[in-house]
Amino acid sequence: MNYKKKGFVMKRTLSMVEYSGEEEVMASIAKAISHPVRIRILKLLASQQCCFTGELTEIIPMAQSTISQHLKALLDSGLIQGEINPPKVRYCINRANWLKAYSMFGGFFNADLTCRCDCR
């Protein structure tokens, strides 16, 4: 197969891998916390007075639109929730999903690693 051939178009995926629901959910949660600024936001929301608004823009030196974008990513992951309180919006941790994530990651990393081979 020749990529330089005129008109060649690479297929994105040849075989579609089927993932379990748990794999998909864990991956999406992990993706949500895969950026240091989102970890910082989550820590602020979890440790400070629980609820927060856009003061984040004052604490974190990033453009307002960028912060908003990260908040949206966290919202989509379900780890946080937002309450409209015009003209402000108050964000806080979504406790139910937070606990789900806790047990999910806990169960994942808590795997029994008893080794039956000679790796160190």
Added chain:
Amino acid sequence: MNYKKKGFVMKRTLSMVEYSGEEEVMASIAKAISHPVRIRILKLLASQQCCFTGELTEIIPMAQSTISQHLKALLDSGLIQGEINPPKVRYCINRANWLKAYSMFGGFFNADLTCRCDCR
């Protein structure tokens, strides 16, 4: 500011945000497990006979080069380790880093969420 202006070059970042070491490490671990196929690989390595090699290629319907790429990502994260055993390579969980990740995520999600506001 006009993006169409001839010769315009956007700056990637205006203000450099400083992250703590823990934020960086957590984000990189999270990024490593932010893809379902990497979660599957980790689960296989953690649950099966601990050590594995390229049989992964037979179990997971993806190109060998793609699997190798994902293994490299996991290696870089420190969550797994590889032992060259020509012509094969045996991969397994890096126990020390695995436990570190366990306590790191555990501590993160175990935050006290006592709420001092009226969010639900």
Added chain:
DNA sequence: TTTGTTAATCGTATATTTGCGATGAACTAT
């Protein structure tokens, strides 16, 4: 030496993420 096996790496195409400024929407206050 030649052949075969295994896995990493290269080169490419495409998709997604990340960041910014500008703008718009929703609401308050004047």
Added chain:
DNA sequence: ATAGTTCATCGCAAATATACGATTAACAAA
């Protein structure tokens, strides 16, 4: 009505991630 505040969204640029086939490297076996 007008002006101000707050935040989401749009449009763009650049970087990174993801997937593949082809090739290479390293070694064992013949």
